[in-house]
Amino acid sequence: MRSSDAAQTAKKQPRWGMVIDLTKCVGCDTCTVSCKAENRTPPGVSYNVLLELEDGIFPNVKRVNIPRPCMQCDKAPCVQVCPVRASYKADNGIVVIDYDRCIGCRYCISACPYGARSYDDGASYEQEMLGYNDVQAPEYGKKRGPRRNGKIPEGVVRKCSFCFHRLERGEEPACVETCIGDARYFGDLNDPNSVVSKLAASSRAYRLKEDQGTEPRVIYLR
Amino acid sequence: MQTTSAGSRLHRIEREWWTVLGIIFVVGMISLVKGYLLEGMSSTNLTNTVPWGAWVAFYIYFIGMSAGSFLLSTLIFAFGMKQYEEIGRSALLSAIASMITAIAFIFLDIGRPDHVFNSLLNWNIMSTMAWEIHFYILYILLLVTELYYSMRPDLVKRSEEQGRFAKLSKFLTFGYTDVSEESLAWDKRLLKILGSVGIPLAIFGVHGGTGSIFAVDKARPFLNSGLFPIIFILSALVSGTALSIALYVIKNWVFHRPHDRTMVQSLGTLMGMFLAIELGLEWYEFLIGLYGLKSEELLTIKTMTASPFWWSFWVFQMGLAMVIPLILVFYKKTRQSVKWVLAAAIMTIVGVVGVRFNMIVPPFIVPVLKGLPPGNYYPTLSEWVTSLGLIAMGIIIYTLGEKILPIDQYEAKTQEAADGLGAFDAGQDFGHAGLEKGVE
Numbered sequence: 001m002r003s004s005d006a007a008q009t010a011k012k013q014p015r016w017g018m019v020i021d022l023t024k025c026v027g028c029d030t031c032t033v034s035c036k037a038e039n040r041t042p043p044g045v046s047y048n049v050l051l052e053l054e055d056g057i058f059p060n061v062k063r064v065n066i067p068r069p070c071m072q073c074d075k076a077p078c079v080q081v082c083p084v085r086a087s088y089k090a091d092n093g094i095v096v097i098d099y100d101r102c103i104g105c106r107y108c109i110s111a112c113p114y115g116a117r118s119y120d121d122g123a124s125y126e127q128e129m130l131g132y133n134d135v136q137a138p139e140y141g142k143k144r145g146p147r148r149n150g151k152i153p154e155g156v157v158r159k160c161s162f163c164f165h166r167l168e169r170g171e172e173p174a175c176v177e178t179c180i181g182d183a184r185y186f187g188d189l190n191d192p193n194s195v196v197s198k199l200a201a202s203s204r205a206y207r208l209k210e211d212q213g214t215e216p217r218v219i220y221l222r
Numbered sequence: 223m224q225t226t227s228a229g230s231r232l233h234r235i236e237r238e239w240w241t242v243l244g245i246i247f248v249v250g251m252i253s254l255v256k257g258y259l260l261e262g263m264s265s266t267n268l269t270n271t272v273p274w275g276a277w278v279a280f281y282i283y284f285i286g287m288s289a290g291s292f293l294l295s296t297l298i299f300a301f302g303m304k305q306y307e308e309i310g311r312s313a314l315l316s317a318i319a320s321m322i323t324a325i326a327f328i329f330l331d332i333g334r335p336d337h338v339f340n341s342l343l344n345w346n347i348m349s350t351m352a353w354e355i356h357f358y359i360l361y362i363l364l365l366v367t368e369l370y371y372s373m374r375p376d377l378v379k380r381s382e383e384q385g386r387f388a389k390l391s392k393f394l395t396f397g398y399t400d401v402s403e404e405s406l407a408w409d410k411r412l413l414k415i416l417g418s419v420g421i422p423l424a425i426f427g428v429h430g431g432t433g434s435i436f437a438v439d440k441a442r443p444f445l446n447s448g449l450f451p452i453i454f455i456l457s458a459l460v461s462g463t464a465l466s467i468a469l470y471v472i473k474n475w476v477f478h479r480p481h482d483r484t485m486v487q488s489l490g491t492l493m494g495m496f497l498a499i500e501l502g503l504e505w506y507e508f509l510i511g512l513y514g515l516k517s518e519e520l521l522t523i524k525t526m527t528a529s530p531f532w533w534s535f536w537v538f539q540m541g542l543a544m545v546i547p548l549i550l551v552f553y554k555k556t557r558q559s560v561k562w563v564l565a566a567a568i569m570t571i572v573g574v575v576g577v578r579f580n581m582i583v584p585p586f587i588v589p590v591l592k593g594l595p596p597g598n599y600y601p602t603l604s605e606w607v608t609s610l611g612l613i614a615m616g617i618i619i620y621t622l623g624e625k626i627l628p629i630d631q632y633e634a635k636t637q638e639a640a641d642g643l644g645a646f647d648a649g650q651d652f653g654h655a656g657l658e659k660g661v662e
Contacts, residue, residue: 044269044270045270049594051591051592051593051594052593053592053593066593068591077439077440077441079348080348080349081348081349081350081351081438081439082346082349083341083345083346083349083351083352083355084337084340084341084343084344084345084346084352085344085345085346086340086344100337101337101340101344102333102334102337103332103333103334103337103338103340103341104332104333104334104337105331105332105333105351106273106274106331106333107349107351107435109270109273110273110274110439110441110442110586111438111439111440111441112441112590113440113441113590113591114590114591115270115271115589115590115591115594117270118270119263119268119270119273119333120333121262121263121264122262122263122264123264150262152334154262154333155262155263155333155334156333156334157333208591209591212440212441
């Protein structure tokens, strides 16, 4: 257990983590779609994507699907580089972006080793989807009303927040809830008895780009 | 004395100069309003894979130009190298103009200009970019103060004359018209202090710091190297020196004045020296990068040297900004000719644009994770036109400065020569000599 986790344990606060079992993932992209629906992300912004990789040389090939949400790193490069402290680590372990503070310099996009961040350039699905602009997801628990030109979050950087707003009302992130193969687990990495903690201790567990020293809170089971 | 025909020739050149600059500037501003203000970032080819493009490349280009010009000016004001006296103020002015242009570029690049003051209110001391913003402000203040004190004796002189800019000069003296020996000595001391403070500020704060914005990016192995900020500083010195050479020679051509050939030659040699060091550092950067066999690093180098972007590296970075100018300033016949040194300088100025693009684009084309889409970036027409408009703005600022401020020191220099002052203490006393001329 990391020392920051220990401090949180003392306070009995959860520090969220996610486990994705790659052997259960079929690569259907339900997570990607449900994420777009839940967070109502505009064109060009996808919090969760699926990396479809081919391993090996024919005929010994296998397909690996790696769903990639934000890793919510404990040592997040994006938090390090943000010039205005708009990205920061919340007490519950989630890396949060304060849209009202972000200047849109995109330094965090360039610094993220997982490509998890996207810039909202103001594009909209209004042309293809009736009423897209009428309401926005209450990201980080803040209601922002309809999506309008030039209004926040246009011009800022966005990313997966583990569905912060759903967690606050006691629900799991959308991708975890909708996963058709139950490949995703979500829970408190602070609690040694939680499912995620037990899975994270498995010998199958690994994290993406461990060499970067970012300490991601998304753990994969190979 | 200028004859009338020479006078009308100057007028014609000036009119043409302003017309061309004005047109480019206006067109650029129209494109800025149409693209940046009305369409936002969708007027650019930027994506989440390549988040930075032409505007960031030009921003570091002009930051480098500014830091380089300033460092060259410190040779005069801090180290007292009198042989370069004539380009001192114009180097400072071009440093200011470049800095303003650079800041205009980076201001365009941020998504929410209305939040920009957050960078001062909410300073993240862990962020290299936050530090840079503060350094830039300090640096601009320092540049303006230094230019002001270097011009002060001439401003006082002008304000006492009946010339076109007497009133402006009088205002700009801010009532401080003391040009006694002591106050001039004080000015000189101040210039020396400012220059000395400015050297570490320009090297580590402004330009090395801008380099470290990119160098700390551990997600991009090609950028993430300790040599990167140093290469930044070297290419700043190269482009700053090149800019000073070009400005000096072109100005003399316009005014039909003889060149100080020894000065141009020694500036050319200086540029060659910086180029040679830069090339050496570049070699280590690539050697160590290749040796590490990291796939992203190898792919980045491949993107630079052997992809459809090859010309930016081989033609601009290696050809125009390195090998050809190096040959020109080291080969005996060409280095002694002002024209060839000027050619080397202009090639470098153009080539360094490519150097800056190569720092920004190829490392971002390579995706950070296997399976993410590779990027592709080429600036849109709107980005190019807006960039040209902002460059024209920088040149307008410089030309205006040359026109209304006592930047040009040719007259002062010839006056001293006429007064029979030695070349060595000429610089020390030129303010005084100039004043006498005014009193007469």
